[in-house]
Amino acid sequence: MGLDAGRAFQPSPSKSTVRVDATTTTSRTALPAFAGGQVRVTGGLGDCRLTFGDSTVTAATPAVGNPGSMLIKAGSVEVFTVPPGTTHVAVKTDTATASIELTPGFGL
Numbered sequence: 001m002g003l004d005a006g007r008a009f010q011p012s013p014s015k016s017t018v019r020v021d022a023t024t025t026t027s028r029t030a031l032p033a034f035a036g037g038q039v040r041v042t043g044g045l046g047d048c049r050l051t052f053g054d055s056t057v058t059a060a061t062p063a064v065g066n067p068g069s070m071l072i073k074a075g076s077v078e079v080f081t082v083p084p085g086t087t088h089v090a091v092k093t094d095t096a097t098a099s100i101e102l103t104p105g106f107g108l
Helices: none
Strands: 018-022 027-030 038-043 048-053 070-072 077-081 088-092 098-106
Touching (some): 018 027, 018 088, 048 098
Antiparallel strands (some): 018 098, 027 088, 038 077, 048 070
């Protein structure tokens, strides 16, 4: 099943959502098992930096002249198409702690 821009996001089979906790130090976790498609990212109580990649991926706070990871605002919901070969996600915060939830699925 591929991306169908005309359909609402549909999660993969039940109990496939994973929670990822973030601190000011980058950490990574494997993405939930699924056969490609999209992942719905739900921001928790704090802002979080997020990067998709392989088992070596890291998250970073951007600074002038140094690119960093995308910002997921607290309480936001985003759907991303996951590139082929992506197996992990890395997260971190700029300050304090935060969490996100990742739900694999298809659609927008």
